[in-house]
Amino acid sequence: MDREAARDLALDAAEELFYSRGIQAVGMDDIRGLSGVSLKRLYQLFATKELLVEAYLERRDVSWRRRLARHVEAFEDPGERILAVFDWLGLWFGEPAFRGCAWINSYGELGATSATIAAQARKHKLAFRRYLRELTAAAGLPEPLADQLLLLAEGAMVTAGIFATPAPAAQARAAAVQLLAAAGRARPAVPAE
Amino acid sequence: MDREAARDLALDAAEELFYSRGIQAVGMDDIRGLSGVSLKRLYQLFATKELLVEAYLERRDVSWRRRLARHVEAFEDPGERILAVFDWLGLWFGEPAFRGCAWINSYGELGATSATIAAQARKHKLAFRRYLRELTAAAGLPEPLADQLLLLAEGAMVTAGIFATPAPAAQARAAAVQLLAAAGRARPAVPAE
DNA sequence: TCGCGGAGAGAACCGGCGTTCCCTAGGGTA
DNA sequence: TACCCTAGGGAACGCCGGTTCTCTCCGCGA
Numbered sequence: 547m548d549r550e551a552a553r554d555l556a557l558d559a560a561e562e563l564f565y566s567r568g569i570q571a572v573g574m575d576d577i578r579g580l581s582g583v584s585l586k587r588l589y590q591l592f593a594t595k596e597l598l599v600e601a602y603l604e605r606r607d608v609s610w611r612r613r614l615a616r617h618v619e620a621f622e623d624p625g626e627r628i629l630a631v632f633d634w635l636g637l638w639f640g641e642p643a644f645r646g647c648a649w650i651n652s653y654g655e656l657g658a659t660s661a662t663i664a665a666q667a668r669k670h671k672l673a674f675r676r677y678l679r680e681l682t683a684a685a686g687l688p689e690p691l692a693d694q695l696l697l698l699a700e701g702a703m704v705t706a707g708i709f710a711t712p713a714p715a716a717q718a719r720a721a722a723v724q725l726l727a728a729a730g731r732a733r734p735a736v737p738a739e
Numbered sequence: 740m741d742r743e744a745a746r747d748l749a750l751d752a753a754e755e756l757f758y759s760r761g762i763q764a765v766g767m768d769d770i771r772g773l774s775g776v777s778l779k780r781l782y783q784l785f786a787t788k789e790l791l792v793e794a795y796l797e798r799r800d801v802s803w804r805r806r807l808a809r810h811v812e813a814f815e816d817p818g819e820r821i822l823a824v825f826d827w828l829g830l831w832f833g834e835p836a837f838r839g840c841a842w843i844n845s846y847g848e849l850g851a852t853s854a855t856i857a858a859q860a861r862k863h864k865l866a867f868r869r870y871l872r873e874l875t876a877a878a879g880l881p882e883p884l885a886d887q888l889l890l891l892a893e894g895a896m897v898t899a900g901i902f903a904t905p906a907p908a909a910q911a912r913a914a915a916v917q918l919l920a921a922a923g924r925a926r927p928a929v930p931a932e
Numbered sequence: 933t934c935g936c937g938g939a940g941a942g943a944a945c946c947g948g949c950g951t952t953c954c955c956t957a958g959g960g961t962a
Numbered sequence: 963t964a965c966c967c968t969a970g971g972g973a974a975c976g977c978c979g980g981t982t983c984t985c986t987c988c989g990c991g992a
Contacts, residue, residue: 567851570763573979584940585981595980645851653901654847658760658838667901694914697894697907704893708846708860714890721887724921725914766949777970778951788950934992944983953974961965 553591555581560602565648569599569655596660599652603666606648611673613638624685625726628695631678632722635699636715639706646707650700674699691729695722746784748774753795758841762792762848789853792845796859799841804866806831817878818919821888824874825915828892829908832899839900843893867892884922888915 559581563572574595578585592598617634621627638644645651653667678699679692698721702714752774756765767788771778785791810827814820831837838844846860871892872885891914895907 568848570848571852574981575979585942586940586983589981646847650843650897650901651847651850654839654844655761655763657844657901659764664901671898671901690910690913693907693910694891697891697898697911697914698887699894700897701890701892701894704843704897705864705890708843708850708857708864714886717883717886718890720883721890721914721918724918728917728921767951768949778972779953779970782951936990938988940987941985942983943985945981947980948978950977951975954972956969956971958968960967962963 549591552581552583552587556583556588556591556598557602557605559583560598561606564599564602565606565651566643566645569652574598596662600662600666603648603652603663603670607666607670607673610648610670611677615677618681624681628678628681628685628687628726629719629722631681631695631699632702632715632719635702635706635718636712639702639712639715644706644712647700647703650704651707671696671700687726687729691725694725698722698725742784745774745776745780749776749781749784749791750795750798752776753791754799757792757795758799758844759836759838762845767791789855793855793859796841796845796856796863800859800863800866803841803863804870808870811874817874821871821874821878821880821919822912822915824871824888824892825895825908825912828895828899828911829905832895832905832908837899837905840893840896843897844900864889864893878919880919880922884918887918891915891918 556577559577560572563576563580574585574588577583577598578588581588583591588598592601614631614634617637618627618630621630649667649670652663657664657667675692675696678695679689682689682692682695698718702718705714706712749770752770753765756769756773767778767781770776770791771781774781776784781791785794807824807827810830811820811823814823842860842863845856850857850860868885868889871888872882875882875885875888891911895911898907899905
């Protein structure tokens with residue numbers, strides 16, 4: 547097993563365990579047990595647990611945003627793309643392994659203690675906000691609307707996690723429809739010509 | 740120092756430390772150091788750390804909702820009361836000690852491990868949702884609107900915590916205004932007579 | 933066949949923390 | 963003054979988990 551393969555196995559196990567149980571509840575030995583990568587190798591790949599956590603959040607950030615983008619960009623219409631974000635959240639919330647947002651959870655757990663984890667959470671949420679701003683800009687809608695959509699999405703993630711139901715995605719979608727309509731009335735996306 | 744006073748001191752210290760640093764980052768000895776209540780007494784009052792955490796969340800739930808209600812119920816108009824919720828969030832977010840929502844943070848930290856903490860978070864959020872539903876019902880607005888307002892509020896708490904800015908409260912308030920207007924158009928709160 | 937270098941398993945080390953225990957001091961009482 | 967009883971401080975205990983170390987084994991080259 548070469549270095550790359552071991553790294554992937556370790557990160558797979560880290561993602562599975564850290565996400566489902568929380569970071570502090572998982573020991574390096576648990577990672578070793580699930581991944582089959584020996585402790586020695588683990589520490590060659592990630593000098594400390596904190597670095598492993600960082601790599602886990604980094605990799606998940608990339609894959610999370612890619613999964614979202616794939617779903618959203620199947621649509622052509624800019625307005626539909628915005629709503630597709632909430633539809634995708636609903637799909638995500640419905641997955642059996644769903645346990646809330648990894649970054650919100652990590653921030654709650656270690657944001658006060660670890661500056662790097664707080665920074666990772668900020669980075670991820672900034673990237674998500676930037677994406678929403680791109681989507682609203684493409685639809686000719688103002689930036690403040692994107693920030694409101696961000697609040698709906700974050701609220702849906704939290705509520706879906708704590709209440710363990712995917713319903714908040716549909717609620718957020720409905721609210722987004724209202725906000726889009728209101729913004730459309732103020733500054734129509736497609737001028738009447 | 741009698742039993743009641745010691746209990747209050749211990750809970751004051753617990754709230755201060757657990758909220759600012761996270762639960763697992765605080766040891767019983769830290770509680771003792773800040774409260775001045777000896778370990779022996781602490782364990783007479785709370786047989787385990789978990790019971791202390793539970794008592795902390797319980798007490799904070801009561802005081803958090805009382806603070807909110809005090810601010811909201813200074814207004815008479817049902818519509819104003821709803822918006823007052825978001826104004827109060829802005830005041831809260833602006834406090835120097837603000838570090839996000841204690842229940843969202845606790846859930847992220849221990850929700851997967853401790854069933855009682857997950858239940859506390861659910862209980863608190865259910866109570867908040869019930870309050871929002873009461874406010875919208877009093878304004879003659881439909882229940883789904885309350886659930887959407889809940890998403891805005893939760894999203895604002897998370898975003899204000901991670902980005903360390905009170906701005907999300909105003910963004911959520913603006914979105915709430917739009918949603919209220921839309922709901923008012925559909926089913927006017929004050930019929931035209 | 934004989935070393936040798938690297939890798940893995942798991943024990944060992946060490947610090948932290950929840951919980952318990954011991955020792956002392958102080959105050960009330962005969 | 964002598965004796966208890968209580969409370970508090972803080973050391974002690976046991977466990978856990980991050981990190982390191984050691985021992986063994988395997989494959990490869992001379």
